[in-house]
Amino acid sequence: MDDAWVKRDRDVVWHGFTQMSTYASSESAPVVVERAEGHELIDGDGNRYLDAISSLWVNTMGHRVPELDQAIRDQLDLVAHSTMLGNGNRVVVELAEALAEVVPVDGPHFLFCSDGASAVEQALKIAFQFWTNRGVAGRAKYLAFGGAYHGDTIGALSVGAGGFGTDVFDPLRFPVLRAPGFSDPECFTRAAALIAQHAGTLAAVVVEPLVQGAAGMVLAEPEQVHALAATCRAHDVLLIVDEVATGFGRTGTLFASEQCDVRPDLLCIGKGITGGYLPMAATVASQRVFDAFLGADLSEKTLYHGHSYSGNALAAAVALRHLRLLDERDVLANVRERAAELATLLTRDVAGLPAVGEIRQRGLMVGVELAPPVDGLRWGRRVCAAAVARGVLLRPLGDVVVVMPPLTITSPELERITTVLRAAIDEVCGP
Numbered sequence: 139m140d141d142a143w144v145k146r147d148r149d150v151v152w153h154g155f156t157q158m159s160t161y162a163s164s165e166s167a168p169v170v171v172e173r174a175e176g177h178e179l180i181d182g183d184g185n186r187y188l189d190a191i192s193s194l195w196v197n198t199m200g201h202r203v204p205e206l207d208q209a210i211r212d213q214l215d216l217v218a219h220s221t222m223l224g225n226g227n228r229v230v231v232e233l234a235e236a237l238a239e240v241v242p243v244d245g246p247h248f249l250f251c252s253d254g255a256s257a258v259e260q261a262l263k264i265a266f267q268f269w270t271n272r273g274v275a276g277r278a279k280y281l282a283f284g285g286a287y288h289g290d291t292i293g294a295l296s297v298g299a300g301g302f303g304t305d306v307f308d309p310l311r312f313p314v315l316r317a318p319g320f321s322d323p324e325c326f327t328r329a330a331a332l333i334a335q336h337a338g339t340l341a342a343v344v345v346e347p348l349v350q351g352a353a354g355m356v357l358a359e360p361e362q363v364h365a366l367a368a369t370c371r372a373h374d375v376l377l378i379v380d381e382v383a384t385g386f387g388r389t390g391t392l393f394a395s396e397q398c399d400v401r402p403d404l405l406c407i408g409k410g411i412t413g414g415y416l417p418m419a420a421t422v423a424s425q426r427v428f429d430a431f432l433g434a435d436l437s438e439k440t441l442y443h444g445h446s447y448s449g450n451a452l453a454a455a456v457a458l459r460h461l462r463l464l465d466e467r468d469v470l471a472n473v474r475e476r477a478a479e480l481a482t483l484l485t486r487d488v489a490g491l492p493a494v495g496e497i498r499q500r501g502l503m504v505g506v507e508l509a510p511p512v513d514g515l516r517w518g519r520r521v522c523a524a525a526v527a528r529g530v531l532l533r534p535l536g537d538v539v540v541v542m543p544p545l546t547i548t549s550p551e552l553e554r555i556t557t558v559l560r561a562a563i564d565e566v567c568g569p
């Protein structure tokens with residue numbers, strides 16, 4: 139731990155989801171990054187940490203990728219940012235054209251923003267206004283799942299299921315119809331029944347496809363997500379698919395919707411879109427949704443929503459280069475091969491430990507659920523701190539240790555992660 143920098147940090151920076159009074163303690167073991175090389179983050183003392191959570195799930199190909207660095211430098215010589223409100227920017231057009239070729243949405247139109255939460259917020263507002271614009275009254279509710287996480291702004295928080303201490307905001311949440319979480323085998327049957335029952339008041343259903351990430355990597359089967367989409371279609375309810383975490387290769391296909399054979403009305407993308415370089419996200423609307431907003435100039439059909447940094451040119455430039463690089467480097471093949479390898483390593487080294495309950499994995503999204511005998515041991519936190527002390531950066535969700543390596547992770551690095559994870563669990567929980 140780089141004590142001087144941790145103290146300076148603590149004195150002026152307010153970290154999200156972090157109790158600042160204990161931030162600088164040895165158990166929190168914060169790393170103050172100075173620079174990075176490939177898959178490793180480096181602090182001011184030269185200590186190296188394998189970024190095994192991809193900088194909170196955003197990084198895809200490691201840090202300081204020469205091609206991505208260059209894309210930003212080149213764009214900087216043109217323009218860093220210009221507004222999307224009533225105007226365009228060439229590199230944003232190019233990015234939208236390239237994304238249109240690959241997103242699982244029919245006739246896609248892109249409304250850019252800067253964070254996943256904003257992409258969800260935009261989707262909620264678009265779904266609501268879609269019905270209003272079509273003259274359909276009373277479609278103002280949303281159905282979401284237990285365990286869902288869609289971001290931290292008030293609307294995204296409302297469709298999310300809570301947890302992580304966010305219950306304090308309950309009075310601010312608008313009510314939603316809530317199906318059970320993916321951990322309940324009945325959740326999709328229950329959701330289908332709720333949709334049938336409430337179709338006349340539902341604006342949209344919101345779902346994370348295949349994996350509820352923040353819930354602790356809780357899995358669904360592709361057929362279940364497919365059936366959910368079919369139910370939405372049958373009852374003419376819009377489907378919002380939140381691929382902020384699963385998008386851009388995480389689960390072995392560019393989008394998880396592909397495995398589910400689902401084409402949503404609204405798709406939320408973010409996190410990996412720029413390879414982890416710059417804040418960018420987008421709400422992707424199908425042609426049908428988009429068309430409902432066409433009308434006379436200054437009419438009430440217009441979508442009155444926009445963010446200052448929507449369609450930032452530097453972010454668009456790196457996102458465009460990143461999309462092509464995923465292809466050039468055949469990154470998805472690496473995800474599938476390394477995911478299989480990681481499953482084998484975890485089975486061999488980690489699954490049998492008495493402290494480990496369950497291991498859930500889809501592509502390079504993994505949750506190792508610890509099973510502490512009593513509450514309050516904070517095993518998740520302490521195991522991750524022990525891993526950080528051994529040079530592998532991990533961060534838990536409660537007692538679920540998340541392993542989310544960059545998509546370009548190598549076999550030796552996976553060995554390093556599992557070896558360190560095993561040692562960390564042994565140290566904290568006993569062998």
Ligand SMILES: *Cc1c(COP(=O)(O)O)cnc(C)c1O
Binds near residue numbers: 346380
């Ligand atoms: C991270 C995440 C979000 C929120 O994205 P931010 O960029 O952190 O606002 C939304 N949905 C899912 C599924 C996520 O994993």
